[in-house]
Amino acid sequence: MADQRAALDWRDGVIPVSTQFDDPYFSLNDGLSETRHVFLQGNRLAERLCDGFQIAELGFGTGLNLLAVQILWAQMGAPGTLHFTSFEAFPMEAADIARALDHFPEARAVAEPFLAQWAAGVTRLTLPGITAEVVLGDARVTLPGWAGQADAWFLDGFSPAKNPELWSDDLMAEVAAHTKLHGSFATYSAAGGVRRALQAAGFQVDRLPGHGRKRHMTAGTRQQ
Numbered sequence: 001m002a003d004q005r006a007a008l009d010w011r012d013g014v015i016p017v018s019t020q021f022d023d024p025y026f027s028l029n030d031g032l033s034e035t036r037h038v039f040l041q042g043n044r045l046a047e048r049l050c051d052g053f054q055i056a057e058l059g060f061g062t063g064l065n066l067l068a069v070q071i072l073w074a075q076m077g078a079p080g081t082l083h084f085t086s087f088e089a090f091p092m093e094a095a096d097i098a099r100a101l102d103h104f105p106e107a108r109a110v111a112e113p114f115l116a117q118w119a120a121g122v123t124r125l126t127l128p129g130i131t132a133e134v135v136l137g138d139a140r141v142t143l144p145g146w147a148g149q150a151d152a153w154f155l156d157g158f159s160p161a162k163n164p165e166l167w168s169d170d171l172m173a174e175v176a177a178h179t180k181l182h183g184s185f186a187t188y189s190a191a192g193g194v195r196r197a198l199q200a201a202g203f204q205v206d207r208l209p210g211h212g213r214k215r216h217m218t219a220g221t222r223q224q
Contacts, residue, residue, distance in 0.1 A: 074110075203223065
C-alpha cells in the first residue's frame with residue numbers, strides 16, 4: 001500500500017477524524033444514512049444499477065460508500081456484477097476501518113470479505129456482486145491515467161475548505177472526462193466553487209436538499 005497512511009484521532013471513541021485535514025470521515029449525524037441520501041439517492045442508483053455499471057469515487061475513507069452499494073445491490077437481487085473504482089491518497093489501516101464500521105452494524109455485518117482482503121494488502125477487491133479497486137495516491141496524478149468511464153461518481157473528499165486540492169477546477173474537469181455522457185455525480189458539498197467547476201466541466205448541476213443538518217447538497221449529469 002501507499003507510504004502515506006491516514007493519521008487519525010477518534011471523536012467520542014467511535015468517529016475517525018483525519019488529523020491531516022481536521023475533518024471527520026463520515027457525518028456525525030448517521031454516516032450510513034448520509035451515504036444513502038447523498039450518493040445512492042443523489043445518483044438514483046436504485047433505478048440505474050445494472051450488470052457492468054461503473055461507479056467511481058474520490059475519497060475511499062472507511063469504505064462505507066462501497067458497503068452501502070453492496071447492500072443496495074444485494075437488496076435489488078439483480079444479476080450481474082458492478083464495478084467500483086475509488087481514488088485514495090491516505091489509506092486507513094484495516095483495524096481502524098473495522099473500528100469505524102462498528103458504528104454502523106448494518107455495514108459491519110457485510111464487511112468481512114472487504115476487511116480480510118484489505119488487511120492482506122489487496123487493493124483489487126472481490127466482493128459479492130462487485131469488483132472494486134482502490135487506486136492509491138494523489139488523484140490529481142492517478143485519475144488522468146485511469147482508463148475507465150464512470151456511470152456515476154461519488155465526490156466524497158474532505159470538505160473543500162479543508163482539502164481544496166481534491167476539488168480543484170482541473171480535477172473536476174478530469175472527473176467529467178472520465179464520466180460517460182449522461183453519467184452522474186453526487187456530493188455532500190454545496191460550495192459555490194465546486195458547483196461552478198463542475199458546470200464548467202460540462203455537468204448540469206443541481207442543488208438538492210442535504211442530509212440532516214446540511215441544508216444543501218449537489219448532484220448532476222454530464223451534458224457534453
